[in-house]
Amino acid sequence: MLQTAVVAVRDRARLQEIVAVLLRFGLDDLVGELGLKRHTPADSGGTEAGIATATRPERVRRALEQLGPTFVKIGQLLATRADLLGPEWTQELEKLHSHVTPVPWSEIGPQIEADLGAPIAQVFMAFEETPLASASIAQVYRAVLADGTPGGRAVVVKAQRPGLSARIEADLRLLTHLAGLLEDQWPALARYQPRVVARQLATAVRDEMDFTKEAQSCEAIAAHFAGQDDIVLPRIAWECTSTRLLVQDYLDGVEGAAVATTPGLDGAVLARRGARAFLQMALRDGLFHADPHPGNLLALAGNRVGFIDFGLVGRLSERRRGQLVVLLRAIVEGSAQGVTMVLLAWSSGAAHDLGRLEATVENFVARHGSQPLSLAQALQDFMGIARETSILLPPDLALLFKSFVTAEGMLRQLDATFDVVEVAAPIVREQLGARYSLRRLRRQREAVLADLYDLADEAPQTLRLLMYRLRQGRIGADIEIHHIGWLAGALERSATRLAIAVVTAAAILGLAPHLMAMSPVWFGVPVFPALGIVAVCVGIVLLLLSFRRRRAPD
Known part of the structure; x- marks a missing residue:
């Protein structure tokens, strides 16, 4: 509750704006379930x-567009998570656009000069003040950079919209808070790890x-294509x-449609x-352009392919590329x-219904093996399998x-x-060959030997410490016992029964001589000894029955 209060005080105005937008787009139930109704502004603007x-x-989707750049970007990223959301959600979120009304030059021009540290006319030979494109985060302009060459260097200038950083940080704080509310109030969503996804x-x-x-991502990818003139x-x-x-x-090129x-x-x-x-x-490289829509891939003269806009890139480790x-x-x-x-390797060790998973995968393979393979459709269906079987894919793979x-x-x-399969086949074979090459196997062997050497070096000291603590009686263990509550209850009941039995037996042994001396006779049979024999027989039967009691639950 304290965290909720702090968030509300710090970003109260923005929180009220978010609530008003959600209500305006008919998401009243979401506002109520998140406990945000108390932040409803006096005038929410109707529906x-x-x-x-x-x-x-x-x-x-319409609410996210209304809420601005942070939520648009979040929606676009969520559109990539078909392992989390059904197709009706991902297809709708893919429609999110970030094209907005341009910021006037009178507002963004001074910021560009402040970032340059000099007047625009001093840095550029020419600068078109009408933007080529205007998105939620930045605007793009054409210009000619004065780089000392005749005619200058044709460039594009991507300038961030003014005053954006503070608002985005407020949105991200609220997003983190809302993710916590989702995880706490809707236990069914916990397996999707809302807090982790929000981070x-x-x-x-x-x-x-x-x-x-x-810029760094662009240069790193360019280095991988050094010497390939067609890229x-x-x-x-x-x-x-x-x-x-x-x-x-x-880059002077055209989009695919042209x-x-x-x-x-x-x-x-x-x-x-x-x-x-x-x-x-x-x-091969493990660093890829993660937003290859038609506007970011250009066809250049000479049938060369140009890549632009590296704001969203993905990274894959060597192990992930192998998988x-x-x-x-x-x-x-x-x-x-x-x-x-x-x-299963991507399931993070979580328990799954293996029979159901195998049946689902077999249907997937049969479906795609009976027709010419479309890699895009196969991967979409693969993410559907992950969603159906509650396997959360690693974000880099999604x-x-x-x-x-x-x-x-x-x-x-x-x-x-x-x-695409025809193009991919030789690259897959090449990477499989590299994965199992003698050089790689030798490197893995050397790494294993190094680990074993370190282990052998540390083992004597570890064993000496273990033996010392054993002699001192100071070794500890952290043991997890399933159904420990049931076991504790059973032990408590057994101890109670044993205590009653011991006290009863002691009382009987103490009283037995006196009872035998004063025992009445019924039809010639002493009553108390006869009752003692019956009690012994009943005790034996109960003891035998106790061995048939149910075990602890699995």
């Missing part, structure tokens, strides 16, 4: 037109707000680039080159066992799979007969 007939995903989304948004990170990435003008300003080469009508461009060649580049980024290669091979070969094992799907759709615009 938007057409909301009564809109689906819930559509209402959420990942916040990190992605903050990274995208820092243009120097985008072009813009050079960064670091002397003009800062957290809020990015200056890079202008290739067919542009002389000198071959869609089939461009599709194959673009696919090879993307697969190389993901499978991905194994998965792609399993899908292509129709190996249900291979797909199942990869899914982002990659979504990027695969987007890239294949864009490449088919260039060439309707394009077969």
Whole structure:
């Protein structure tokens, strides 16, 4: 409650604005379940037109657009998580757009000069004040950089919208708080780890707000394509680039839809080159463009492929790339066992219904093995399997799979007969060969031997410490016993019974001589000895029955 109060006081105005938007788009139930009704402003603005007939995903999407850049970016990232959300949600969130009314030059111009540390006319030979594009986070301008060459250097200038940082930080604080409310109040959502997902989304948004990170990603990917003239990435003008300003080469190209009508461009060649580049980024280099929509992939003269906008990139470790290669091979070969094992490896050790998982995977393999394989559709269905079987995919893979799907759709615009599996097969074989090469095996052997050497070096000291603590009686153990409550209850009942039995037996032994001396006789049989024999027989029967009592629950 204290945390709720602190958040409400710090960001009260923004919280009221968020609540008003949710109410305006018919999300009253969400406001109530999150306990935010007390933050409803006096005038929430009524309900938007057409909301009564809109689906819930559509209402959420429209609310996110109204809430601004932070929520638009979060919605776009959630659209990549088909392992969390059903297709009705991801398809709606994919419609999120971030094109907004441009900020007037009178507001953004002074900020650009402040970031440059000099007048614009001193840095650029020419600067078009009308933006090429205006998005929720930044605006893009064409310019000519005065770099000392005749005619200058054609560049684009990406400038962050003024006053954005403080608002986004407030939104991220509120997002983290709302994720905690979801996890606490809806236990069914706990397996989706809302707090973890919120932290990942916040990190992605903050990274995208820092243009120097985008520039670094661009240069790192460009280094991987050094010497490949058919793949072009813009050079960064670091002397003009800062957290809020990015200056890079202008790539003179066309989007995929215009290739067919542009002389000198071959869609089939461009599709194959673009696919090879993307697969190389993901499978070989481990650093890939995570937003390959048509506006970010350009067709350049000479059938070269240009990549721009590296605000969203994905990273895959060597181990993850190995798992991905194994998965792609399993899908292509129709190996249900291979797909199942990869899914289990990504399940973080959580318990799953193995029979159900195997049956679902076998249906998946049968469905895709009976027709020409579409890798995009296969990956979409694979994420559906993860969602149905409650397996939370690692975020890097969810982002990659979504990027695969987007890239294949864009490449088919260039060439309707394009077969991504044909392009992927040699790269997968190459990576499998590298994975099991003698050089890699030798490196793994050396790493294992080094670990064993370190273990052997530490073992004597560890054993001496263990023996010392054993002699001192100071060794501790942290043991988890399932159903410990049941066991404690059983032990308590057994102890109570034993105590009663001991006291009763002692009393009987003390009284026995006196009872025997004064025992009445019935039909010639002493009564108390006879009762004693009956009690002994009953005790034996009860003892035997006790061995048949139920065991602890499994």
